Amino acid sequence: MPHYGDYQNAIYGAGLAGIVPKVPVDFATLAARATAAMPASVRDYVQGGCGDERTQDRNAAAFDHWGMTPRMMVDCTARDLSVELFGLRLPSPVFMAPIGVTGLCTPDGHGDLAAARAAAGTGVPLVASTLSNDPLETVAQAMGDTPGFFQLYTPKDRDLAASLVARAEAAGFKGIVVTLDTWVTGWRPRDLNTGNFPQLRGHVLTNYFSDPVFRAALARPPEDDPAAAIRQWMGTFGKVLTWDDMPWLRSLTKLPLILKGICHPDDARRAVDAGADAIYCSNHGGRQANGGIAAIDMLPGVVAAAGATPVLFDSGIRSGTDVVKALALGATAVGIGRPYSYGLALDGAAGCAHVLRCLLAEADLLMAVNGYPTLAAVREAGAVRM
């Protein structure tokens, strides 16, 4: 059985022929190279976060105070990183978190399709954002046999919400991720200092502009009057959701419903009681609220409260080691955010796939060295706060 760790051998093998990776294998070098290559407006939007970005920085730094203990004399020659989620057998516990400006991360403006192709090539699911440069139907198609999930920014117009979810279902997405933490945009100094908000310039609104319900409410089609279409988007983006909306959200789809942005154990319990199929513990990478606890430090409480309900996690994952730590702390699956957008920026679908393969290789080799042959063993071993 091939292992994700074999990617390391492939890199060393290529090195014998004088070929080195086009995209760096570590986050620090990757981020430096990618942010230098991106247009300033995209770089600031992707790299930036809320306020002075201390929560964002803490998300990544907090992994340092969680440590794992190796176990010896365990046969780890075969490792199994596969995981079952909603009846799907995924080859690894890693997925791509929704990133609304993925489209802009490649110079051709089709970064969403590039990410979808990376999903197809690696088997790593993509959670496709509502904010996309290509319609969700095309993105779904580009994912091939790899399952995808659709992230919903719930519009104020309930018919539009229903239409987006119905389209996602028809396109073959395997679950709906409802993001709870972004009905309004957090305070983002990098973008404010340059007066730049990509959506207001008409970027990544294709899922709205292509939607029959959205179009029916316009006097003229978006192609003829983009300014009016953008105004309509501003008007409908960001419904304030409360627990009272759960029956309505549930009624929109038979697909698994995943609530993204849950950090408090009481909210996790409430979500389970209200019929959520999974909890998605995340603080949006520190982009929405500053002054918060690092997301990884909130994960154990959420996992305990969720009981048997799966918990997805993102915010601050920068390496395969971080992936294993999140799994050790109880995550069922782990979302990669900014790192894959940097891979896209440097080498499109290939760069994105490379970033994912590096994360998986590092995770797999860590499991091999630490004596954890399965994800169950990882979870059993746990991680301690240092």
Ligand SMILES: Cc1cc2nc3c(=O)[nH]c(=O)nc-3n(C[C@H](O)[C@H](O)[C@H](O)COP(=O)(O)O)c2cc1C
């Ligand atoms: C540029 C950018 C755009 C994002 N857009 C969305 C989005 O459209 N929907 C969503 O639910 N989360 C969005 N997120 C949040 C990510 O899904 C994820 O929670 C976050 O990136 C995790 O933090 P990390 O990238 O620092 O690991 C976005 C994040 C970034 C960096």
Ligand SMILES: O=C(O)C(=O)c1ccccc1
């Ligand atoms: O940039 C983001 O993180 C994001 O998800 C978003 C999307 C729309 C409006 C504001 C923020």
